[in-house]
Amino acid sequence: MSCYLIKELLPLYIEGDCSAETKKIVEEHLRSCEICSHLYREMIEPIPLIKMSENPIPYMDENEEKRKFKERYFGKLLLRACIAFGIVYVVMVILYWFK
Template sequence: MECFLVRDLLPLYIEGDCGKETERLLAAHLKTCNECKGIYDMMQSPLMIQKDDRMIQEIAEVKEERRFKERYYRRLILTGTALFCGGYVLMMALYLLLF
């Protein structure tokens, strides 16, 4: 099997999404080709991700901004609803007193 085909199929092989025959061919190729075996081993190893303090801070700022907006609009809606209900009750009371 050609190395370029093996490299294209390695993600499927690692995830177990290829057929049995393809899996068998890839396993046989990986036993004989050190270059493809190295790529396979590299793809199998866990990916190390470095934490970026700037990115963490930006995420925290976005979360804080979202919380602020949620609280602001919740308070705005509740205030509007309370004013509407208060006005409605006042109008009904005046209506009942006058008629």
């Protein structure tokens, strides 16, 4: 059997979800093929977990995040309103003086 088919069957073989005949074919191929045998050994080894860094990302409460967003948003909104009011006031004073 070709290596391509064995590579496709390896997950089923490892999980034990293949028939007895397929299991026998895969085992025979693994004994004769070093490449597929190496792949099989890699697939059955557990994957090591990534070690957490010493400075993990700090958790921020959702309510705190909303409060900060509103503070920034409404702060900018208030600043824009003050600037618009100031411009309108200056324009009205200038128009009043030049009548």
